[in-house]
Amino acid sequence: MDLPGLFMCVPWGHHIQIMSKCKNIEEAIFYIVHCASEGWSRQTLMNCLKADFYHTSGGAITNFSEKLPAPQSGLAQAITKDNYDFGFLSLSKEYEEEELELALENHLTRFLLELGTGFSYLGRQRQITVAGKTRKLDMLFFHIPLNCYIVVELKAVPFQPEFAGKLNFYVNAVDDLIKTPSQNPTIGLLICSNKDETEVQYAFKGVQTPMGVASYNNVQIKQIQEQLPSIEELKKRIQLLEEELKKSHGVRGTIG
Numbered sequence: 001m002d003l004p005g006l007f008m009c010v011p012w013g014h015h016i017q018i019m020s021k022c023k024n025i026e027e028a029i030f031y032i033v034h035c036a037s038e039g040w041s042r043q044t045l046m047n048c049l050k051a052d053f054y055h056t057s058g059g060a061i062t063n064f065s066e067k068l069p070a071p072q073s074g075l076a077q078a079i080t081k082d083n084y085d086f087g088f089l090s091l092s093k094e095y096e097e098e099e100l101e102l103a104l105e106n107h108l109t110r111f112l113l114e115l116g117t118g119f120s121y122l123g124r125q126r127q128i129t130v131a132g133k134t135r136k137l138d139m140l141f142f143h144i145p146l147n148c149y150i151v152v153e154l155k156a157v158p159f160q161p162e163f164a165g166k167l168n169f170y171v172n173a174v175d176d177l178i179k180t181p182s183q184n185p186t187i188g189l190l191i192c193s194n195k196d197e198t199e200v201q202y203a204f205k206g207v208q209t210p211m212g213v214a215s216y217n218n219v220q221i222k223q224i225q226e227q228l229p230s231i232e233e234l235k236k237r238i239q240l241l242e243e244e245l246k247k248s249h250g251v252r253g254t255i256g
Contacts, residue, residue, distance in 0.1 A: 006075075006145060009036040014045055021049045026065060029074030030054050037117040060189065060212035061200045067210040068185065075146055076187055079116050080212050084191055086114070087218035095219075097156045101125075101138055104154070118145045128173050137170055148184040149174050155192035159213060163190055164203035171209040185209070191216050 007015075014035050022028040031054065035045055060080035064073040088110040089103045104111045105124050112119055122140040129135070139152040151170045155163060171188040179186055188211040200213045 006032055006036045011042070013042055014040070017042065017045055017049060022054075025070045026074035026077050027054045029071050030059075030078040033075060033078040060214040061195065061197055062210070062212035063204050063207065064187075064210050064212065067208065068187075072146065072184060073210075076210065076212075079118065079143065079146070080189065081116075081214055084114055084214060084216040085218050086216045087220065088114075090220040090222050093221050095156060097138075097154060100154055100156050100219075104139070115141075118143050119150070120144060122149075128170075128177055130169075130173050130177075135170070135173065137174075140174070143187075146184060146187070147182075149179060149186040151186060151188045153188070153190045155190065157192065158194040159190070159192045159196065159199060159203075159215075161199060161203040163192070164200075164207060164211065164213075167211055168207050168209050171211065175209075187211070189214065193217075 010018075010032050015032075018028050018031045018035075022031065031045065031049070034040060034048075034053075040048070059077055059082055061082075062077060062080065064076045067073075068076055086104075088107050089100075091099055091103055101124055108121060112121065120142045122142055124139050126137040126140040127134050128137065137151055138154045141150040141152060142148070143150050151167065151174055153163065153167050153170070167188040167190050171186045174186045186209070188209060190211070190213045192213070192215060195213050195215050204211065
């Protein structure tokens, strides 16, 4: 669904509330997107406006307002989150980035639900060739309402400034090698285990591509019990041990 389609999905009474309460177009589009995608009633919308849900719910730290035209910038901001809940994943205690990627792909339906509406998955480790060298994108999506590609880079560690440079490289590459003229500029989204807003803002200075940085949490660490034998295996081992003991006692009795 494109942006005009989202507007059409929201009742006129909702639009009146949004126009009278919101201070800028980004905030207005944020509420329009949520009303259309989550089916908010007017009362729900009024409650969220009163609670200043736009600011209190947060969103990824981005440069969208500077690098994207309105209303695309507002819609892009609305579809990102400050923090993604990966509670549907179960990984080893010292998991690596590749394990995180693979787990998300294996639970793709849950991951798409967490990302929100409009995301179409195009693949993991998507290859692109730049200057004769093959590079691999962690995950590539296409967002239908935004009509643009979204490069998602995953990091199992806290944000580091150099991550922004790598993501900027990938976004530019997708713009030049994959995007068509009818599509909007590609967006980069970095999801890492933690982030510091000041570091992100400094890393974004001088970057010309639209990018955002978010964090994730609630990854479940595999319990040690999963690495232990099952009850059935333990029963078999006990049975074998008992048989060995009986044989051993039988041999001693014969010798005596």
